[in-house]
Amino acid sequence: MGGIGGRGPGETKLETDRRRIRDRITRLEKQLGSLATGRMQRRKKRVKAGVPIASIVGYTNAGKSTLLNALTQSEVFTENLLFATLDTSTRRLRFPQEREVIITDTVGFIRALPKSLIGAFRATLEELEDADLLLHVVDISNPRFEEQILAVNRILSDLKIDSTECLLVFNKTDRIDPQEAEALCRRFGAIGVSALNRKSFEELLGALRMRLWPEAPEFLDS
Numbered sequence: 028m029g030g031i032g033g034r035g036p037g038e039t040k041l042e043t044d045r046r047r048i049r050d051r052i053t054r055l056e057k058q059l060g061s062l063a064t065g066r067m068q069r070r071k072k073r074v075k076a077g078v079p080i081a082s083i084v085g086y087t088n089a090g091k092s093t094l095l096n097a098l099t100q101s102e103v104f105t106e107n108l109l110f111a112t113l114d115t116s117t118r119r120l121r122f123p124q125e126r127e128v129i130i131t132d133t134v135g136f137i138r139a140l141p142k143s144l145i146g147a148f149r150a151t152l153e154e155l156e157d158a159d160l161l162l163h164v165v166d167i168s169n170p171r172f173e174e175q176i177l178a179v180n181r182i183l184s185d186l187k188i189d190s191t192e193c194l195l196v197f198n199k200t201d202r203i204d205p206q207e208a209e210a211l212c213r214r215f216g217a218i219g220v221s222a223l224n225r226k227s228f229e230e231l232l233g234a235l236r237m238r239l240w241p242e243a244p245e246f247l248d249s
Contacts, residue, residue, distance in 0.1 A: 078119075078127060078128065078129055079128050079129070079159040079160070079239045079240075080128070080129045080130075080131065080157050080158050080159050080160075081120075081128050081129070081130050081131075081158060081159065081160040081161070081162055081235065081239070082130075082131045082132075082133060082154060082155050082157075082158035082160075082161055082162070083095060083130065083131065083132045083133065083161075083162045083164055084133055084155065084161050084162065084163055084164070084179060084183070085163055085164035085165060085166075085175075085179060086165070086166065086175035086176075086178060086179055088166065089164045089165055089166045089175070089198060090164060090166060090198040090199060090222045091132050091133070091164045092132050093222040093223070094162075094164055094196070094198060094220070094222040095118060095130055095132045096222075097222050097223070097225055097228070098118075098120055098130060098228065099118035099119065099120050099130060117129060117130070117131045117132075118130050120235075122232075122235075122236060126236075126239075126240060128235065128239055130162075131154050131158070133154060133155065155183075155186065155188050155191070156188060158188075158191055159191075159192070159239065160191070160192050160193070160194060160235070160238055160239060161183070161188075161191050161192070161193040161194065162193075162194050162196050163176070163179060163193050163194065163195050163196065164196045164198050165195065165196065165197050165198060165217070166198055166199050167197040167198065167199055167200055167202075167203060167208060167211060167219070168199040168202035168203050176195075176215075192238065194218065194234055194235075194238065195215055195216060195217035195218070196217060196218050196219075196220060196231060197211060197212055197215070197217045197218065197219045197220070198220055198221065198222050199221060199222070200219040200220060200221050200227070201221040201223065201224065218230050218231050218234055
């Protein structure tokens, strides 16, 4: 037990373990501080550039990362697992007329997200505070999708960001009857997409343009 990080004179194994845990917590807190500083610097650059930010939120396994990949034609890790996305993935989505939006993908929410997890994912959840628009992605093929919508809305309220404009996106419409998907979209005021089919994005992209650049000439007479 000698050497750096080893047991000191008269120190029990329990005391040694506690000291190592405290040291690790201190290191992690410093790392989180550095991440927060970096996030603030990136935010200042975004604000200076005037590029709007849209953050993808939703219940876990709603297909958020798959949608981000398809929208931006990028390769963000996707997997059918709880918290497959732990950090924030950020990509740029370009529109005509030299317009672009920053799209961020966040950790998947679960019902009654424990406060300890909110603390652990604070760095990624803080990205939501910078968003000009939230894309609330829902797995419409899940029989409990309405409960999941409410769960996400409660967490957004707990984070005090429920006042940010939100666009409801029903994903995985290819897994249910097309007429049922259309009826559900009308009922909830949502936009239906299949993240596996880029041809289904036309309405979503149009809604993004209208919400992020409402004063654009092409929308003034609409």
